[in-house]
Amino acid sequence: MSSVVQKEVEIYVIFCKLTSVNTIQGKFEGEIDIVSSWLDTIHGNYDHERHWNPRLVYENIMDKDSKIRTRIEVKPHNDNEHHFVRVVQYQKITGTFSEWLHVKQFPFDVQKLGIIITSLHPISRITLIGKQEYCYLAQKAIRENDSWDFNQTVSIDYSTYQEHTPYLRSQQYPLIKLNALIARKSQFYITNLILPLFFVTSTIFVSFTHDVDAVSTRLSACATTLLTSINFRFIIHNYLPNVPYSTYLDMYSMGSIVFITLVFCWHAYSIKQLDRYTYAKLDIYMLCLFAIIYLLGHVLFIIFAWIIPKRRQKIFLKKMPQTNNISDENQLIELENLLGYERSMDKITID
Missing domain, CATH: 2.70.170.10 (Neurotransmitter-gated ion-channel ligand-binding domain)
Structure with a gap:
């Protein structure tokens, strides 16, 4: 054989x-x-x-x-x-x-x-x-x-x-x-998606500049920012495949929507549950708290979703x-x- x-x-x-x-x-x-x-x-x-x-x-x-x-x-x-x-x-x-x-x-x-x-x-x-x-x-x-x-x-x-x-x-x-x-x-996506979304989300702090008596104006500003952020979410989705997990860009856009919603909820809660004096007193503390959360979130995003992946890209392109x-x-x-x-x-x- x-x-x-x-x-x-x-x-x-x-x-x-x-x-x-x-x-x-x-x-x-x-x-x-x-x-x-x-x-x-x-x-x-x-x-x-x-x-x-x-x-x-x-x-x-x-x-x-x-x-x-x-x-x-x-x-x-x-x-x-x-x-x-x-x-x-x-x-x-x-x-x-x-x-x-x-x-x-x-x-x-x-x-x-x-x-x-x-x-x-x-x-x-x-x-x-x-x-x-x-x-x-x-x-x-x-x-x-x-x-x-x-x-x-x-x-x-x-x-x-x-x-x-x-x-x-x-x-x-x-x-x-x-x-x-x-x-x-990644320069195109940073310039055309991440930076515009950052500027849109940052406008949520404008709601704190209105007088505490003009709660409806504050809520209107929050609603406009929230709808704009959701619209950006749909734009970002056009650049991504349908995958069963979240990308870094997904996480950033969803984090922006969650942050805007938290500010929105603060203003909506205050008008019903707090009197004017308490609302005005706590408002400055909540502004500082939201600012710290916003800055800390971006620092973490820059480190884990930008600096580390970019370093990984450089190593990937240089290694044998x-x-x-x-x-x-x-x-x-x-x-x-x-x-x-x-x-x-x-x-x-x-x-």
């Missing part, structure tokens, strides 16, 4: 373009070059119908109109004993990719945009090896994106998945994800991503002639 030979397939990617990162819908548009190679005993030209192929599948491609261009070359390998050659498959994918974006720290979040690669061969027949030293982001991808900062190294995650069928024995399949590391530029250490003695994939098709050796083009 012949044993099944497990093929080792080396893979690296080049992110040529990353645009239109949609936080709400969890997708991005990209142009990605994927290079995979394996050893084989082919004589002559490569035939896609007859010779072994890793049968790679890209799990997170969304757009049906996505284009995949494939070119395969056969290159000599420095192994005279077994007469191996190296088969190199070049693929360029242009389209829309899905991505699970974690936005709890929005707008100071960091993300991994990547491509998920698996194979139709089970793990007993194939091993996918990511060559991190060859992966990178092209300068074009960085220049054409104004909303994100990039780490020019690429991280690699390994995993497996198992299909469950009622009639056949389930098998495990390899899964590899190659990620571009990005951090959101780690990957699983997989030792192999195979010849490394050559970067030579990645896009220069005219100098190819034995090749086949598949549309």
Whole structure:
């Protein structure tokens, strides 16, 4: 009984373009070059119908109109004993990719945009090896994106998945994800969302400038501020996906609404439960108390929702991503002639 030979397939990617990162819908548009190679005993030209192929599948491609261009070359390998050659498959994918974006720290979040690669061969027949030293982001991808900062190294995650069928024995399949590391530029959200909401919420203190006898005027000022803050809440919601948790921006907007409501309740309570003298005496103390709460809340927000995440962003963009250490003695994939098709050796083009 012949044993099944497990093929080792080396893979690296080049992110040529990353645009239109949609936080709400969890997708991005990209142009990605994927290079995979394996050893084989082919004589002559490569035939896609007859010779072994890793049968790679890209799990997170969304757009049906996505284009995949494939070119395969056969290159000599420095192994005279077994007469191996190296088969190199070049693929360029242009389209829309899905991505699970974690936005709890929005707008100071960091993300991994990547491509998920698996194979139709089970793990007993194939091993996918990511060559991190060859992966990178092209300068074009960085220049054409104004909303994100990039780490020019690429991280690699390994995993497996198992299909469950009622009639056949389930098998495990390899899964590899190659990620571009990005951090959101938060200046737009600070200028257009957080600062306006801060100024709107601060106007609640104007209600204390009215005379204690003009309680209706105080309540009217509070109601106007509250409605404006709620309107901002709906505007902020348009920038966020529907997630089952609150982002930092959610917390800030909800905190503003709660604070305005507390001031509103103070004025409404005083008109019914306190006489004018007591109301006027306590009013200055309540103003100081609300001012302290307001300032302390913003200090905590700046520390935990701005300074710490921004520091985390800088570390994220500077660090070298780690990957699983997989030792192999195979010849490394050559970067030579990645896009220069005219100098190819034995090749086949598949549309």
